[in-house]
Amino acid sequence: MQKIEQLIKEKARDLLAAGQVTSVIAWQKGEMFYDNAPGYFDNTEELDALVYNAFCAANLSKYLIANTKKDEKTAVFLKPCDTYSLNQLIKDRRVQREQVLVIGIPCAGMVDINKVKAQGLKGIIGITEDGDNLTVETAYGTKQVARAEVLLNKCLACKGSAYAVSDETIGEPMAVKHAPYDRFAVVKELESLSPQERFAFWQEELSKCIRCNACRDICPACSCEQCLFDNPESPLAGKANNNSAEEQLFHIIRAYHVAGRCTDCGECSRVCPQGIRLDLLNRKFIKDINEFYGDYQAGADADTNAPLLSFDVDDVEPGAATKGRE
Amino acid sequence: MLAAQSTPDKEFEQLIVAFCCNWCSYAGADLAGTARRSYPANIKIIRVPCSCRVNPTFILRAFLRGADGVIIAGCHPGDCHYTSGNYFARRRMTLLMSMLSFLGVDKARLRVEWVSAAEGNKFAEVMTSFAETIKALGENVKLRDLRCKK
């Protein structure tokens, strides 16, 4: 993806130099080589900090909300999966489409550094990509690792190389090679458990939550001006760690709010410091919506009505619709 | 953290919250009253303008605060006073019921019923059968201590 990074830099330079856009959103080097952060570039000098490699998983579409409030034009580089989130933000009127120049960039699947480490590699200095493999330089020599084995979980459910929305594209579309993967596999497995086992699983998972709100802040579908849980007026906003609904049911209520709007971009699970499988909650809703109301991919376009904001006269009755062994 | 207080061993007294829509099921409840039908007293009715007014957060709040069962009663699809209210409620409750079951809470604890203003008997029967289901399921401790691992 080195070649692509070069093309991105040139594109950004042309756009900024020509004044076509006032700022460009891409990725910039983070502290560690595998920890790239989203970056704003509003002049060409800063562009050399711009990077695009196997560790640019961050979904940049949510950063456009602030930009489109100022009457400026912004360019943004989006991977195919990020473009779905932009469509959802446009549908939710959080981003003004005409103030954004969307440039689609190909992606061969982003790498999860923890999976690389899990292959027993210590003292990693750098990783370079070549074809379907990664060469990992460590203090104890270099090693070849197959990219398909160390992909982020979210990339295993890759929605393909097509862009849901883009003004221009750079480079050729790349396929993400990975073993066959059913994104609902774990959901189905959980559904097959007994209620006690399922409850134990979720009690275990949700007890790890430290309420850092990273999942809410990264989620492009969670784009309220002022979140319900931060609003003292709302009956749910009990920050104190007592028995308020907020503590116990934050994740369920949040999953409910994004139901029908979540594009399954997987960012919430990726950024969760406690590694809670939050995507399972969202995928459960997506699986239910697909089953009850027909397949629906949030963000596939910017106008079809979200499932929870529409209805059908002969929808299934609530009682009949629950799964799992009782 | 709120650990589930172990209720003394007096006979389990279940608590059920019923959200009834003003135009149909609340009127059905009134008719059940006028017809002197009886149903268990653990059921406490909250009046809402329409079943589409019931926010899932109210239901989760009820479960959290100790309710053992929650039932939403609205107009029969097609009869809604606001034309489409119960259609939206139907989708929302279908997803919520499925999620509660996914979290391991017995799906029978949340129930949706369509009761018209003329169905006083049905209202009483539904409430009695729901109270029996909840009594069989016993106290709903689960949702209260979803976060605190014992």
Added chain:
Amino acid sequence: MHLTEKEEAAEILRISGVKADNCMQCGKCSAACPAGAKMDILPHRFVWELMNGRVNNLAASNTLWQCLSCFTCSARCPRGVDPAKLIEAVRLSVIRKQGENRLNVDELPAEIDEMMPQQALVSALRKYNK
């Protein structure tokens, strides 16, 4: 235990599971009963007697045996009462009191006269083989 006639009638109603109180004495069951001509107590009066706690006259009536168990009465009843089931309930209580002299299949003659309507066989086994 010896039940009074009233208690026995109530017991029969309970066992049969028939909601006799639904009956409005419209007489439609008796009207359409194919075996009604030979019955001394027609189905609607049968239900009426049981509802009023009388069973001895029913037990002695020939209705128990004339009834073909064709269920026309139950199908036609506008109130969902099942008179045939009540007749069967009383018949069974009589049979049980007679020491359960049931008709067993192998007692039937080897070849049965083919003119015998099939319904009679079914009805006989249903009535006397329970």
Added chain:
Amino acid sequence: MQKIGVFVCWCGSNIAATVDVARVAESVKSIPGVAFAADYRYMCSEGGQELMQKAIKDYGLSRVVVCSCSPRMHEATFRKAAQAAGLNPYLVEIANIREHCSWVHKDKEVATAKAIALAKAAIAKVKLNTPLVSGESAVVKRALVIGGGIAGLQTALDIAEAGYKVDIVEKTPSIGGKMSQLDKTFPTLDCSACILTPKMVEAATHENITIYTYSEIEKVSGYVGQFEAVIRKKARSVSVDRCSGCGICSEKCPSKKAKSEFDQGLRNRSAIYIPFAQAIPNVPVIDRENCLKFQTGKCGICAKVCPAGAIEYEQEDELVTQKYGAIVLATGFEPIDMAKFGEFNYEYCPDVITSLEFERLTNAAGPTQGHLVRLSDGKKPKSIVFVSCVGSRDTTERGKTYCSKICCMYNAKHAMLVKEKYPDIDVQVFYIDVRTPGKSFDEFYRRAVEEYGVQYTKGMVGKITEEGDHLLVHASDVASGAQLSVPADMVVLATAIKPAADARKLATMLTASIDTNDFFTEAHPKLRPVESPTAGIFLSGVCQGPKDIPETVAQAGAAAVKVLGLLSKDKLLTNPCVATCNEQTCSGCLACEKVCPYGAISAEYKLVNVKGLKERRLIAQVNEALCQGCGACTVACPSGAMDLKGFSNKQIMAEVDAIC
């Protein structure tokens, strides 16, 4: 701190019998915020209201909770009382401790505990009530009557007499409804046409009444005072102005195989037809399914023979949009069909007919010019059997659970008419119970038996079979306990009646509540029988429940008076419990707009001052005149910016907390 007054009503013994009202009042005194609590024998009485008003003044109450009967009963009474004492009416909450407590729980201990819990919930909610003021909306001074039968005509005439404009929309080509098909009417036996046609003419010529026949309601939107209806005037293919009603076209029309709906299919009619002689408007209609011109393009004889050149094949359906202040449903009834009642052999024996068909047979303008003859061989019947309750009082899924109310009277009428005209015909009526309550009704029925010798046998008919040239009616004689098989030349079935087929479609269009039998549900069975719970919608005639012509006319008049009560107002107070958007927290995603059934939500760019920072944001706006307060938007809104006055998120959460 709020100063709440709690008033616990005895309701005579209705509440006090199973709820210890004193203890309820006592136990709520300890709740913070409660400044006054008392129980009283009848809160809704003058005395009760004065107690409340005095307490408001003496204790300076800022909120009131009344623990009494259902808010649907006396919420308005207590709000008015509070308002008279200077308290905003929407600061009053009702705890329903009668229908939802004392009447449904027998154990006093249990019922009292529940009453206290419901009182606590109401107190928790009332603390968060905010003073609300009703808005106003104009009233369109025009009424719409759906259905042109006697019910619709009478209502329209009464409204028009009071000087208001009325539109009648009738589905069939002529007004008149079922009554125009009848021969004589009970209890006075006057000829149906003689008393109906004057009303039809009066309606047709009344300057305040516009009649749309052969028309249907396409769409209705809006709300009380501001309805907007779209009427589809189906193409008659005949010009109403030029046609003189001479009838030559019907005579000459070659296509004669269509069954006449007016004559219950007992004779055929031509494709271009006037349903009956006294039809208003007296203008034919082309039935396009059976018209050769429309089906094959050939023919066109009617246009050729028409002296007035009134035939217009190219006529199209026409959509008329009109605003109304009130809508009256007068859609009438239909007999149920006999498909599920095979035992009566209706489909196979031509001499087994329904009562409505019998009306046509005995009607002078009927297919047999009033001669009572058998449909099988045209001979005069020597004996006729009338069967009551066919499909009525039937709790199985085959029939209707209710009594159709009018059959006993018209059975007696038919029996008497036969015996009067043909004394030699034997007439027998099989019945379960003869129900002829009402003024001079029972005398009418007894005249049939005592003066005309009609034989009434208590017992239902089980089966009808054909035997040679006559029928055999298998019935039972419940009194003697015998089985009967009565020979008869003709059998008339008094079939159950059910609401008109499109009642449910109209109910959905008007959001009027409707019961499982498709009768429109009235606002209150005893106290408000002619109004639908949906404001501005009124019920006239059998569409609300089985009734005879005298009751229909009485109820039609009552519905008219209710309409006049509404139309006479220039302004209507609107429901103040409507949605409201908090501009600080609205993200402008407009999810609310997508779920609003009334299109009451729009969006606007506004400068919003958030913590000192001025930002131009897209904010949702609620049009309080259109919003009906359903609350769908409040749940679609993730950030909770959209809330509903009177049923706010905090109020309902407070009730949940108080209960759990």
